[in-house]
Amino acid sequence: MSEKRNKLKSDSRRKFLKNTGLASAGFMIVPRHVLGGPGFVAPSDTLNIAGIGAGGKGRSDMTSFTESPNARIVAMCDVDDRQAVESRKNFPKASYYKDFRTMLDKEKDNIDAVSVSTPDHNHAVATYKAMEMGKHVYVQKPLTHDIWEARMLTEAAAKFKVVTQMGNQGGSGDGVRKMQEIYDTGIIGDVHTVKCWTNRAIWPQALETPTKKNKIPKGLDWDLWLGTAEYRDYNDAYLPFDWRGWSDFGTGALGDMACHIMDPAFRILPILYPDSVECSVSDAFKGKFETANYPKSFPNSSKIHINYPRTDGMGNIKFTWMDGGLIAERPEEMGDDEPMGNWDGGILFIGDKGKLLADCYGANPRLLPLTLNEQFEVEQTIKRVPEGHYVQWVNACMAGYGNAETSSSFDYSGPFTESVLIGNIALKSYFEIDPKAENKGFWSGGSMYHGRKRLQWDAENMKVTNFDPANKYVKREYRKGYSVG
Structure with a gap:
């Protein structure tokens, strides 16, 4: 396992150091028959x-792709017509569907x-369905809802040889x-703690x-909106944005922001997979604890501790x-009024020589302290x-699989997503009954539930x-009609 970790981390590190060199420098135009392969598009196309x-992030994503003169939105789907109004105006020539499965089947020769x-x-x-069809994919963070799904998409990207981001x-x-x-540069030494x-x-x-x-x-x-999730009656509490806080649909604060904030640590430090996790929560659930194994809504705030063996x-x-x-x-090196990160959050590396x-x-x-930056210049x-x-992703798709890099291809972002979602396993199982606990009939400071x-x-x-x-939170059971693999 350690050798596998080292190789994966070494590969990711090497790709990061050379990342985007091909894309930023332009790509070589070569004949289609030379490049070939599933999902390939000739650079001249x-x-x-x-x-x-x-709607929402999908609307801004599609607009962002078209910042490239080579990108064209030819089809779109949304289960909610209300959310699709603006995108349908922005891309009037694009075909429109409700069900992504129908869209992919009917448009397979056009996309x-x-x-x-x-x-x-x-x-x-x-x-998975798109990759299986040989289509390059760009997927919003977090890559998946569950750890098992992240592993499957990582393996599928390599199998189907498509460009991913x-x-x-x-x-x-x-x-x-x-x-x-x-x-x-080594100025902060070996990092032992990240916050x-x-x-x-x-x-x-x-x-x-x-x-x-x-x-x-x-x-x-x-x-269709429920998709993989167990059926339940519609309630206004879920849509259009508040689904993020419900564990059957979203991945909470971790899923929304950890893929942004944790990224420097996972990208830079010699870590790959954690070996343990624990958490504590505040205002976790306003219902009766005994009515369910765990609340379906994430806590208002949490603290999660993860241990990473260095690769x-x-x-x-x-x-x-x-x-x-x-x-x-x-940190003691900071002044009382100096900002800790920004409004969205921050990350702190603590090394044996500095921070x-x-x-x-x-x-x-x-x-x-910040005064160090006045006297320290780092070479690019x-x-x-x-x-x-x-x-970058558009350019890489045009160049073809294996001919250009992306910053968050699935060989990097898949293991990274697993690392993020381990925190949600801790949160979801926080109130699970511990079968080995002595007291099972009442709340007793952590003995009925595993919390600590x-x-x-x-x-x-x-x-x-x-x-x-x-372990039931590692992989969900899908409703009929949905599958991975």
């Missing part, structure tokens, strides 16, 4: 893109690539590259599961994630991505080894 999810911007619970099924746009930013360059925080959630959480049946709005296909065998890196307004302790702080997306990296050694995250237990994680087998009730 237009990239025809289909959007799965036309080269697919963008997936649905709620989290439907990412994997839509993405997860939508954590900071991965193509200058900030994380400069952060890497600062780290590489991350965000202001999310900015949607309602810590709620009882709705029981009221509201009228389904005109234009919404509720059954170089030199010990561990301790990681703490905080959300809901929780924030790391101010390095950055905002969300790894932006504005700076040494602590990593190529930048001036075209940005979206156009550290979960031991076997990443290779995707399994919690010391608390079996948590």
